[in-house]
Amino acid sequence: MSDVTSRVLGPIDLDGGMGGGAMECDVPFGSRLVPTRLEIDHPGRLTQKLIDDLDVVLENLHIPDRLARDAVAKEIPLEGSAPQRLFASWSKRGDANADDVDRFVAALRPTQMLITPDGGRVNRDRVVLRYGLDGMAEEVTVRLPSSPTGPEVDRALRHAR
Amino acid sequence: MWGECVSDYEDLSTIVGQMKRAAIDCWMADQEFYPVSGNEGTYCKWGWAPYQYTRPNDDGSGGGEGVGWNVSCAAAFDDIRATVDGVVERWFGLPDGSACDAPSAATRTTASILGSSAAGASVQNGNAIATSNGTINAVVLGNMEGAFRRPFLGKYYTAFSSVQGGLAQASVILQANYAAEGAMWGAVKSDVAKICADAKNAWAAQAQSASAASMQFQLSVATAVAGAVASVVTAPTGLGVVVAGLSATAVGLNTALAKVNADVAVGGSSYDEILGSLQDALQTLSETIRSQEQALDSALREAASAMTAEPADYDLDAVKLDGYPLDDGAMRMDETDAGIVSDNMSLVHEQLTEAAAALGTGPSSSPTPRNAGIGLSSTGTHASASQLHGVTASCLQRTRNEYELGRQLFDATVADFFAADATARQTVQQLLADEALTGQA
Numbered sequence: 170m171s172d173v174t175s176r177v178l179g180p181i182d183l184d185g186g187m188g189g190g191a192m193e194c195d196v197p198f199g200s201r202l203v204p205t206r207l208e209i210d211h212p213g214r215l216t217q218k219l220i221d222d223l224d225v226v227l228e229n230l231h232i233p234d235r236l237a238r239d240a241v242a243k244e245i246p247l248e249g250s251a252p253q254r255l256f257a258s259w260s261k262r263g264d265a266n267a268d269d270v271d272r273f274v275a276a277l278r279p280t281q282m283l284i285t286p287d288g289g290r291v292n293r294d295r296v297v298l299r300y301g302l303d304g305m306a307e308e309v310t311v312r313l314p315s316s317p318t319g320p321e322v323d324r325a326l327r328h329a330r
Numbered sequence: 331m332w333g334e335c336v337s338d339y340e341d342l343s344t345i346v347g348q349m350k351r352a353a354i355d356c357w358m359a360d361q362e363f364y365p366v367s368g369n370e371g372t373y374c375k376w377g378w379a380p381y382q383y384t385r386p387n388d389d390g391s392g393g394g395e396g397v398g399w400n401v402s403c404a405a406a407f408d409d410i411r412a413t414v415d416g417v418v419e420r421w422f423g424l425p426d427g428s429a430c431d432a433p434s435a436a437t438r439t440t441a442s443i444l445g446s447s448a449a450g451a452s453v454q455n456g457n458a459i460a461t462s463n464g465t466i467n468a469v470v471l472g473n474m475e476g477a478f479r480r481p482f483l484g485k486y487y488t489a490f491s492s493v494q495g496g497l498a499q500a501s502v503i504l505q506a507n508y509a510a511e512g513a514m515w516g517a518v519k520s521d522v523a524k525i526c527a528d529a530k531n532a533w534a535a536q537a538q539s540a541s542a543a544s545m546q547f548q549l550s551v552a553t554a555v556a557g558a559v560a561s562v563v564t565a566p567t568g569l570g571v572v573v574a575g576l577s578a579t580a581v582g583l584n585t586a587l588a589k590v591n592a593d594v595a596v597g598g599s600s601y602d603e604i605l606g607s608l609q610d611a612l613q614t615l616s617e618t619i620r621s622q623e624q625a626l627d628s629a630l631r632e633a634a635s636a637m638t639a640e641p642a643d644y645d646l647d648a649v650k651l652d653g654y655p656l657d658d659g660a661m662r663m664d665e666t667d668a669g670i671v672s673d674n675m676s677l678v679h680e681q682l683t684e685a686a687a688a689l690g691t692g693p694s695s696s697p698t699p700r701n702a703g704i705g706l707s708s709t710g711t712h713a714s715a716s717q718l719h720g721v722t723a724s725c726l727q728r729t730r731n732e733y734e735l736g737r738q739l740f741d742a743t744v745a746d747f748f749a750a751d752a753t754a755r756q757t758v759q760q761l762l763a764d765e766a767l768t769g770q771a
Contacts, residue, residue: 222381233379316539317359
């Protein structure tokens, strides 16, 4: 176990070796606890500063959550996009209105979070969020990379665990 | 988002301001901070995380303060700005080369009057001296008799022809220098602006996580200077042509400049790499200018040195008049032929006077001053050009005066032959005595 501790994740205890390590835990996300995986590419270079910086993100998850939901909403009009297909499935349910994008976006709930804070330029993703809907088997994936280009939504829908 | 692209040297201050902001953007991007979409006055960690710093203005000033956090990286921004200034500042205030126009035209006129074929076809009266000289030789050799012909033609035809050619070549080398310096700086300005703009664009592209290809190009100053000199110095062609003396120096200059062929590349995948490529590119530019000015300087020094070492090839006053017999009993000429020779010697003298007047005194200060560290020195080739200019002007002035004495000697010889003037013999003897005193040999 390293002597690095996160205010949100607790002691950073990575499995794996010099080639990279990971730990899993549940993180408070709104009113839920979301299964979260932290992957560190360079355990030898892990510092308290890196985790302190990460804590600021984890303590303000409403920011990536808002960005992710905005990205999903933006892609709903795009034919063939994952948000469009998920929205189409959702809107076929009895209580949904085909035009109710805001309600759809608000109904999304985070189901998984992957954090890769030291991916460098090889892996630009820093936080990857999975969102699902109650009663639906498929989920949409939103990547928040280290980039000026903003969030990216995967084209593929994935099955909920 | 990244500002207008400016690549004109006259806007270098603007370019440098844009470079500073692009460099800081890139430095921040190296640490995964990016301008926030919709709020481009700040950087965010990863482009979205809640760590924000203010971004510099378009002109590169300001920025670096934490937003909502009591932190600052303004000192690091200041260091980057100072670094960019340090790399670029010596390239401000470059000359435009226009001060070379007058000396270039003056030396061109002098070279043309002295009969250099390399002076340009558009210049009038390029063959006047050679034509008169040929007439003098033909008339004295073909129509006159007497032992005086050998020393007379030896100095005032054969040796003078050599001096005339030498002075013409010295003028061509001077002209090549001024033409090169005149053509150089517009190209240098263009190269500086392009290098800086490329660095700015590379930083901007890298800051956007878009790895730009390294921008490679040939410095325009290389071809500009080589072209300017090649238009002045024309290498003799044909089999068996032996290029000697200052012609060899001029052709050597041409060859040396044609070999200067500098490529630069600006780019990289981080702030530091792009900064290094910027420094390297500007250093290559400086070294290219230095190589070119070194070639010019060497030609100028070589010419001045040759003129000092072998004065008889460039200064008629340094040519000894061999024994000048008046009473060999074989002298024969008619007055018309004598008049033709005298008239043509007057024409040559007039041409030499015009050539000397055109050459003038040259620039009193460097026509291409620039900051230290660019090219050969802050004054470029001025010292060597001034030296050659001075030597050439002195030799031309003395040659003109000496040639005039030769004309007077010929006229007195003719007067003595026809016994037209009772004092003619005395005049001849006085001129010969003066010649013996002033001749260098």
